[in-house]
Amino acid sequence: MSFLRIHAQPSRTTSWILSWFLFAAGITAYFYVSAERHRDNPDDRVMPTIGQMVQGFQEAALKPAEEEEVQDGAAARGWVARVRSSMLWKDTTATSRRFLISVALLFPAVLLGLHMAMFPYIGAFFLRFFQFFDKIVALSLLPIIFIAFGIDELSKIMLIVIGVTPTIILDTFNLSKSVPREQIVKAFTLGAGDFAITYRIIFKQIFPRVLNSIRLNLKAVMLFLFAGEMIASTDGLAYRIALLRRHMGMDTIIPYVLWVALLLFLVDLGMNLLNRKLHPWFQET
């Protein structure tokens, strides 16, 4: 059992095989069970075959959304035009727009957390409030948010803001506080003032960790966004999944779920690469 020891050193190939094993096992198990179910019932809709899913995804990606009026000559303009008028494109752009606005709204939260940590009066004013606010389950506020802000875009953005910003504020606060005191004293002795220390010393040092914190919270952002879209929306990836659920459209739901995971993975990868590029000195990424 030497492979279970702390000092075990798997080779590169072994590591590669091990890291992909669960993916391969999951896919194999799915298609095996799917094939079995289709053998018993060729009209089975619970576990679509790969062919059905490819077809479902193609239809979502290339056919116009059912609510979209088919524009004259769209088909003739080629696949780019077809993709841009498709259900998948429309849903992806709607969700992405909300997602980007929500992520952009996290940056004021970062600045607030930074100032709370650096300036004791600001910290004393906000800290207890956000410590309490962070414990409120955002989804439990959903009815209140819909009543207060209506069921349009603002309510969905507010749900994300209420759900994620307290965590980001407190995380930034803690990261700022964790910068060794010696760094602040040193900066003072070098002639830096409060502004320079806050932005040129502390903010620059914590920013890569803040980006990592935002990366870890991307899933929470999507969770609140999906909750909002599923309940009150006329477009978006979650709206489509909720709509397709009514028709048992698993051949499109599963590709949609994978598409969402892929998008989130790419955003996370992009932020990680950006973090490394912007902060070559940072060792944790």
Added chain:
Amino acid sequence: MGSIRIQRVSVEYPVEGRGMLRILNDIDLEIESGAFVSIVGQTGCGKSTLLRLILGEESPSGGQVLVDGKVRSQPGPYCGYVPQKYSLFPDKTVLDNIVFGLDVSSGGPLSSLHPARRKRMRIFREDGLRYLHHVGLNEADARKYPHQLSGGMQQRVALAQALILKPPVLLMDEAFSALDPGTRSGMQRLIKKLWRESGTTIVFVTHNTREAVCLGTRVIALAKDISGERGSSVALDLSVPHLDFDSGEEDLRCLIQDLESATLPLPQDASRPSETKPASVYN
């Protein structure tokens, strides 16, 4: 420039369930401009607290600390500072660390956005490179980040970073404690050379008595009382003119023995009077 006056200073901290805990008791010292003062004492005797008082990072519970005749309420460029760790800003290259003080003190809060900054920075970088050579590093190190340097190199950069502003006082808090003996010895020679060249007042806190004796022109030993209630006081205050690393073992041995016995905790109710001895008594 660079004189320090510590007048009957006491420091107390509240301790939960135990009232007030006294750290320093009635410390009275005068450090003249251009001196190299080593402060030695056992762990927890308040050496670093004394340094923080001089920095203005902390206020005394009683008495006052004057640097160049002024009470300082927060650290500022009048005092350079080299701590044991976290001297350098990890997000800046070696050269940017060295010139940070020049850059940040040359303008207002938005100086980094000023159009003339590029020209200014070029001059600062040339100055920074001179200091880099001065502390024994070369241009190839200038673009490295602190984590790419050894502990000794990091402290050399920290010295350059502090000295480039030509502060009247330089405070060093166990600055060489984390270094291996070889590197430490090199750093000791370097700081003594820099002190002779710059004439800066240096207050050097260490728990290593040999280091204290070899570096300082004056060695102050702090000792806490054994009960831990009265706080530490000055147990020995010695003038040590120009003992160097090459001084004979015999010269050093007596001094070190005296210092080590001075830094032992004082018995309760037995106050050891502060004494000032000239170094000649050891020769």
